[in-house]
Amino acid sequence: MDNTNPSLSISNPHPEHTDWMQKSGLVLVLSGLSVLFLAFIGIAKQAPLILFVLSFGMLLSGSVIYTIRTYLTVHEGVKNNHNFSRSLTSRGVLAWMLGILITLFYIIIYWYPQLLQNVISIMNPFSNLLRGRPADRWFLYGSLYTTAVLAMGFKALLKYRYSNYQRIRTSSVIFFQLAFSFLIPGLLQLFNQPEFYFSYFWPLKYDYLFPSTVHSLINHPGGMGVFMVFWGAAITFIATPILTYFFGKRWYCSWVCGCGGLANTAGDPFRQLSDKSIKAWKIERWSVYSVLVFIIITTILLWINSITNGSIFGELSQNFAKAYGFFIGAIFSGVIGVGFYPIMGTRVWCRFGCPMAAILGIQQKFFSRFRITTNGGQCISCGNCSTYCEMGIDVRSYAQKGQNIVRASCVGCGICATVCPRGVLKLENGSVQNRVSNQPILIGNNSVRLNEQL
Amino acid sequence: MQQHIVIIGNGISGITCARNIRKLSDHRITVISAETKHFFSRTALMYVYMGHMRFEDIKPYEDGFWEKNRIELMHQHVIGVDPIAKTVLLANSSRLTFDKLVIASGSVSARFDWPGQNLKGVQSLYSFQDLELMNENTKDIKQAVIVGGGLIGIEMAEMLHSRQIGVTMLVREKKFWDTVLPTQEASMIGDHIREYKIDLRQEEELLEINGDENGKVKSVTTKNGEEIACQFVGLTVGVKPNIAFLRESGIETDKGVLVNEFLQTNVQDVFAIGDCAQFKTLLKGRKAIEQVWYTGRMQAETLANTLCKQPVTYNPGNWFNSAKFFDIEYQTYGIVLNKALENEEVFYWKHNSNKRSLRIVFMNDTKVVTGFNVFGMRLRHEICDKWLNEKSTVDQVIANLQEAVFDPEFYKSYYKEIAHAYHSKLITT
Numbered sequence A: 001m002d003n004t005n006p007s008l009s010i011s012n013p014h015p016e017h018t019d020w021m022q023k024s025g026l027v028l029v030l031s032g033l034s035v036l037f038l039a040f041i042g043i044a045k046q047a048p049l050i051l052f053v054l055s056f057g058m059l060l061s062g063s064v065i066y067t068i069r070t071y072l073t074v075h076e077g078v079k080n081n082h083n084f085s086r087s088l089t090s091r092g093v094l095a096w097m098l099g100i101l102i103t104l105f106y107i108i109i110y111w112y113p114q115l116l117q118n119v120i121s122i123m124n125p126f127s128n129l130l131r132g133r134p135a136d137r138w139f140l141y142g143s144l145y146t147t148a149v150l151a152m153g154f155k156a157l158l159k160y161r162y163s164n165y166q167r168i169r170t171s172s173v174i175f176f177q178l179a180f181s182f183l184i185p186g187l188l189q190l191f192n193q194p195e196f197y198f199s200y201f202w203p204l205k206y207d208y209l210f211p212s213t214v215h216s217l218i219n220h221p222g223g224m225g226v227f228m229v230f231w232g233a234a235i236t237f238i239a240t241p242i243l244t245y246f247f248g249k250r251w252y253c254s255w256v257c258g259c260g261g262l263a264n265t266a267g268d269p270f271r272q273l274s275d276k277s278i279k280a281w282k283i284e285r286w287s288v289y290s291v292l293v294f295i296i297i298t299t300i301l302l303w304i305n306s307i308t309n310g311s312i313f314g315e316l317s318q319n320f321a322k323a324y325g326f327f328i329g330a331i332f333s334g335v336i337g338v339g340f341y342p343i344m345g346t347r348v349w350c351r352f353g354c355p356m357a358a359i360l361g362i363q364q365k366f367f368s369r370f371r372i373t374t375n376g377g378q379c380i381s382c383g384n385c386s387t388y389c390e391m392g393i394d395v396r397s398y399a400q401k402g403q404n405i406v407r408a409s410c411v412g413c414g415i416c417a418t419v420c421p422r423g424v425l426k427l428e429n430g431s432v433q434n435r436v437s438n439q440p441i442l443i444g445n446n447s448v449r450l451n452e453q454l
Numbered sequence B: 001m002q003q004h005i006v007i008i009g010n011g012i013s014g015i016t017c018a019r020n021i022r023k024l025s026d027h028r029i030t031v032i033s034a035e036t037k038h039f040f041s042r043t044a045l046m047y048v049y050m051g052h053m054r055f056e057d058i059k060p061y062e063d064g065f066w067e068k069n070r071i072e073l074m075h076q077h078v079i080g081v082d083p084i085a086k087t088v089l090l091a092n093s094s095r096l097t098f099d100k101l102v103i104a105s106g107s108v109s110a111r112f113d114w115p116g117q118n119l120k121g122v123q124s125l126y127s128f129q130d131l132e133l134m135n136e137n138t139k140d141i142k143q144a145v146i147v148g149g150g151l152i153g154i155e156m157a158e159m160l161h162s163r164q165i166g167v168t169m170l171v172r173e174k175k176f177w178d179t180v181l182p183t184q185e186a187s188m189i190g191d192h193i194r195e196y197k198i199d200l201r202q203e204e205e206l207l208e209i210n211g212d213e214n215g216k217v218k219s220v221t222t223k224n225g226e227e228i229a230c231q232f233v234g235l236t237v238g239v240k241p242n243i244a245f246l247r248e249s250g251i252e253t254d255k256g257v258l259v260n261e262f263l264q265t266n267v268q269d270v271f272a273i274g275d276c277a278q279f280k281t282l283l284k285g286r287k288a289i290e291q292v293w294y295t296g297r298m299q300a301e302t303l304a305n306t307l308c309k310q311p312v313t314y315n316p317g318n319w320f321n322s323a324k325f326f327d328i329e330y331q332t333y334g335i336v337l338n339k340a341l342e343n344e345e346v347f348y349w350k351h352n353s354n355k356r357s358l359r360i361v362f363m364n365d366t367k368v369v370t371g372f373n374v375f376g377m378r379l380r381h382e383i384c385d386k387w388l389n390e391k392s393t394v395d396q397v398i399a400n401l402q403e404a405v406f407d408p409e410f411y412k413s414y415y416k417e418i419a420h421a422y423h424s425k426l427i428t429t
Helices: A020-040 A048-071 A093-111 A113-122 A124-131 A137-159 A164-190 A211-218 A224-247 A258-265 A268-273 A278-307 A316-339 A348-352 A355-366 A395-399 A415-419 B012-024 B042-049 B128-137 B151-162 B183-195 B293-308 B381-389 B394-399 B415-423
Strands: A370-374 A425-429 B004-008 B028-032 B071-074 B078-082 B087-090 B095-097 B100-103 B107-109 B143-147 B166-171 B199-202 B206-211 B217-222 B227-229 B232-235 B239-241 B257-259 B270-272 B277-279 B320-325 B328-334 B344-350 B357-363 B369-375
Touching: A020 A048, A020 A113, A048 A113, A048 A124, A048 A137, A093 A113, A093 A137, A093 A316, A113 A124, A113 A137, A124 A137, A124 A164, A137 A164, A137 A258, A137 A268, A164 A258, A164 A415, A211 A224, A211 A278, A224 A355, A224 A370, A258 A268, A258 A316, A258 A348, A278 A316, A278 A348, A278 A355, A316 A348, A370 A395, A415 A425, B004 B012, B012 B028, B012 B071, B012 B293, B042 B128, B042 B151, B100 B293, B143 B151, B143 B227, B151 B166, B151 B183, B151 B232, B183 B199, B183 B320, B183 B328, B183 B344, B183 B357, B183 B369, B217 B232, B257 B270, B270 B293, B320 B381, B328 B381, B344 B394, B344 B415, B357 B394, B369 B381, B394 B415
Parallel strands: B004 B028, B004 B100, B028 B071, B100 B270, B143 B166, B143 B232, B166 B199, B257 B277
Antiparallel strands: A370 A425, B078 B087, B087 B095, B107 B239, B206 B217, B217 B227, B320 B328, B328 B369, B344 B357, B357 B369
């Protein structure tokens, strides 16, 4: 009998037990938040640099300590234990509290930024360094957003470290957020160039093809503004269809996009909360394509107005743009999109609202090599794939029939394949022929050939 | 002509049968189950306990699906069948008349009359009710003993581990599940179980279960005479067909309901599928009772055809199965026995992480491949099935192994390393 324990190095196989090191990590995170709160109520105004370093330093270091201790002490593998018995990850009291807090933060930053004056001012030294100008509310927002992606991205890297796809993909969204959505726009301003996000495009960043933005970029001294207009238009109209053809919409939604980046890092603990019902799917199709139509009409109206100097529509097109900015830009993508993470899951905006996702989805559905394949007859209908699909796709309904999954909304995050306990799902780019199939694919039964429709 | 088809059991077999009957016909369908109103994935019960999913998440169809597809569900206990009067007797004393009856009543957990097996805190794991009981029985406990080293045993170990309950596993065999797995794989899984601090006792059996003054389990005594303190005992020594309610029905039974190759019992309009069915005549290379998800599904698909179109014999293709042992996934295609037959040869490759392996079994004269065992990697069912059907040789399989790789993108592929090992003649038996 060989009763030796080969793995005494695994000191703590019980993630639910919070040890002193995890607790110190959590204390640091809470202290970081407390310092931000102190700044908020106006304490130690004269020492903004100290407050800034303390708060962001403790937030980042605390979460790194907690994450390392929580995940590196346990084996590599699926880490979904207790998601539905913990308050925070199963719409319990903690989830509602967090949801309300984030929602409040969004309301304040959009409509009552004066309340944040003190916190914004602690960002001044950093903003001056990066951008050569004092901080504003959007710099504070961008810094917090990037911090969340960094801290929770590190967590995602360790949590999913057994999956190379997840490691590379998570690294990619962290990189694009940090470099393309934070550092480069800041440095552009330092060198007196227009603030520009090279990883956001129309229609997600809707104003990038509005006449006002285009004119102001083109008229900016130096060639950079012209390049930016060219870049945005080229990606929207040329690169997007090509990349989506080869890789599906994931090249953007789960590898580059900042909204997707936040969802797949900070939002990862809430991905199981998306609604999988057929009803939700119906609502999704109505709402996401309505938003797309809305932004297309708005953009066209603005251009007609711009060309005709307002002689046809007058104020109408501006009102369209304002309405879109208020209802879709602020309320939908910001307040609901992120504030409701702990209640409705992580990709509410991407699924029900994002017009970019809508366009990429249409391309993915009809002109793409991307699909998720299922492995013969191996599915046991357990439901892990559907439960952990952040886009609310009932992946299982396809897998148990042996059908490929070709859905407009799939962002290609790959978690279904990562959590499948039977090796049934695989994200693939392949021949367009036979991509969608109604043929019986459940291998193993030679008695009858079935066309699975029900 | 519309008939009334009654199905006893709403597991994968009964439900697959109902769905396929609906696809092929307009018959009235009634599915009876005492367990739960709606079909759920039995294999996923463990994930509910571990908090990965809620019970509603392991139901593969929305509740409205059944009405929409005119499949009547009856949450009732069947206590008898009268095949002559063509009625099913329910626990509430009512009777239901059928034209055709499908018995898909699944299994019950096996027990071996151990002293103390009825104490509080002693249970098996098969049904939804077992899961509820386990949730109750394992509240605030520290130590558990699992008796039996099969697939349910290791699931139970993983479940208990997720709640920080210490686990001792008593396994009669020399190595974990070595009645099915060859020694190397059995050792690898045994090592992995111990990495999770499960106290795996091999060649150890249960003698008796001891209770305290309140009738609750307090310890077990092993055949080697050791007493292990515990507050929970999981008995996972296999399952047997759930057929007690057929005792006086005249439907022929042995261990299970005896059926022919059409899945028909000795009574004309009565059929049996899934865990509870036992084949009178063995199909080549198959067992008399097949107790896995996939065979239940395939038998149901076959029977639906017989009931709605023309009679079809059950003709499963190549055997396949899968499981997961904590973090190590397992797939098998074709037949891999725990000990190779005399006319078989084996190529076995193991990664030095002790978490991945591939076994290919082939005929020693023709080199035709007859089975695959793969751990920690994923192989494409379609390709393995094709190789088995086309009688590919081991050389052909090794040369084309990359075709069968089903691991996610960016995963390290081992097919070159495997091919290298094969060509270095690292062949063991």
